Structure formats: structure tokens, C-alpha cells
Amino acid sequence: MKKTISTFLAAMTLMLSSCLTTGLGTASNNQSGNVLSSVLGSVLGSVLFGGSTFGQSGILGSWNYNAPSAAFTTQQALTNAGGAATIANMASSLASNYSNIGINRNNTSFSFLEGNKFAAKVNGIPFSGTYVYNPENGEIALKTATETIKGNVTRTEKGMGLMFDSKQMVNILQKEGKVSNTSAVQAVSKLAKSANGARVGFELTR
DSSP states (O other): OHHHHHHHHHHHHHHHHHHHHHHSTTSOHHHHHHHHHHHHHHHHHHTTTTTSOOOTTTTOEEEEEEEEEEEESSHHHHHHHTTHHHHHHHHHHHHHHHHHHTOOTTTOEEEEETTTEEEEEETTEEEEEEEEEETTTTEEEEEOSSOEEEEEEEEOSSSEEEEEOHHHHHIIIIIISOOOOHHHHHHHHHHHHSSTTEEEEEEEEO
């Protein structure tokens, strides 16, 4: 099993290094390395989307944005879309759009509290409410005073992936995060619609 994982890591590192070299040619070596690390962490967690979730108490605590995250609802959907390479490309594109929006570790976070309450910030805008989480399949519903946002939780190499379909992601960014960069929001929405079963969102770390 360890040999298989090591082989996968080596292959993904080579593939992503190539993508980042051609797609982000103006970035410095350090910047490219940081993006590579973040995207690779997201890919590792998302390949098994739906199969590696947290227990009910596992999501409790404060989580800060670390990197973009992309996934598929089932292994079959992932395979049909082109596999891990597709997720890597999606995550890399998300990173660019999140940067345009201004999303970073300091202004985007989620805290899941006892009593099924949550408090969050997206793009620096706070919102809160209650949540319902199903540890069997990772489904989560965030209930605010005005809407219910349904998403999915999965483990990643570094922490938690919190992801949404196109409609829910737009709600998170525009209604809750008050993001005014419409073109960037539309680009994120388009990525979520780009393949059947795709989900996009945030990798969060403690």
C-alpha cells in the first residue's frame, strides 16, 4: 500500500510540476512550490471523495482556509471526468480565481461548535447559524437566517475539504461573502459545472 501511495505521489508531483511550469510561468520557484504543495494535498484528499469522512465530533473546532479543494461525488464520476488530473487542473484554476477575489487564510474560516452551531467568514464577511452533519456520507447543511447551504466534507492530506456544487458555491461567495468580483465568481461556478458530479470549495486546516 505504501509503495502504491509513493508511486502515486511521484507521478502526481511530476504531472503537477509540468502543469505549473507551463501554466504559471511567471511565478517564482517558491510560489510554484507552494501552489504545487497545496494542489497536491487537495488532490490526495479528493480522489477518495465520499470514502474518507470525519466522525460527528471530528469536525468540531476552528478551521482556516489553506488552499482550493475540488472533488467528485463518486469514484465513477471522478473516472468519467478524467481522474486525478482533472481535479489538479480544477484546483489550480480555483487558486487563480480565489486570488482574484482576495480569499486567504486570514479572511476565510469555519468554526463548528458544540450544539450544532457554526460561525464562519468568507472574504472577511462573517455569518453564522446552525449545521446538520451526516458522518456516514460527509453531507453537511449550513443553516443561516436566510438560507440553507448544502455541501460535503471530506478528509484531505492536511485537514478538511469543504465543498459545494455550483449553485451553493455561488451562494457562499456572493450572498455570504459579498464578493463583488462577478467574473471570478462566474469562473468558479463554471468549474463546478464543468463535469457531472464535480464539487469545489476550500481545503481547511486547524
